Amino acid sequence: MNTEIKIRHLNQFYGQKQALKDVDLTIGRGMFGLLGRNGAGKTTLMKVLATLLPKSEGKISICGVPVESAARIRSMTGYLPQEFSMYPNMTVYEAMDYLGVLSGLSREERKSRIPGLLRKVNLLDDRKKKVKALSGGMKRRLGIAQAILHNPKVLIVDEPTAGLDPEERVRFRNLLCEIAEERIVILSTHIVGDIEATCEQIAVLNEGEILYHGSVAELTAMAQGKVYSAEISRKELSELKKKYIVTSMLTLGNNVMVRFLADRTPFESAHSVEAGVEDAYMYLMRGERGEE
């Protein structure tokens, strides 16, 4: 069976503004991370895939179906938007049931699917709670349940962990991983940590262009030998920041332990350290900004 999204030469415009530039991507089964700053074009790409925005130029097919066949694509895709809200005065179960009616599921199908889905997203015990009484994390999980109610082959999730506490973030990521075992899950985020733990394949979008497409490991390898660590005084920090990109720092009394990017050994007390995904992402973006 063809479980693949193919995007070829996609250009997307909002009037004069070009939000996506010649995007080429092939996305297979499993978790796919779409990473980029705010405004990079992630939401635009997801909306085009979910048929919420008509494609301007290029070719897209999802599991062999052209994106122009909107009804067929919608029956195969689930979408959880960045700002998700639904029926605040209904209970969790009622909201799911109502959405099931809207998706054309029969009473029997709804009865057999909804309890299992609520269990999957850990909301079965909360099924009688009003939607408006749920926490942010619970609402996101309900959002996932509604997005996979019609058992889509593709799940598209936009910025899922914004505003979630660390425990909910991990729980949410694990849930997506589970769902990705049998589907394509596309996860868009500007938080590197969200994709690091979960996504095998990623793409980095910058100003509408694909800057990188490949595995997390390959991205990390690009920054090996370019990451240094040093303990410096707070005074020295501002000078260092002028010359190098600091990827993280830790305050140690009057001193600071900094991690930063440099093409060669910058000064004697700095030592080379193993690159992480965050460093590699900053390294990639640095190239784009044309900085030293």
Ligand SMILES: Nc1ncnc2c1ncn2[C@@H]1O[C@H](COP(=O)(O)OP(=O)(O)OP(=O)(O)O)[C@@H](O)[C@H]1O
């Ligand atoms: N309706 C619109 N009209 C005009 N320009 C738009 C519209 N929607 C988005 N844009 C512009 O298109 C570009 C890409 O926006 P998009 O929302 O896809 O980015 P994003 O990566 O999802 O960012 P964010 O994480 O902030 O949502 C931005 O420059 C944005 O200002």
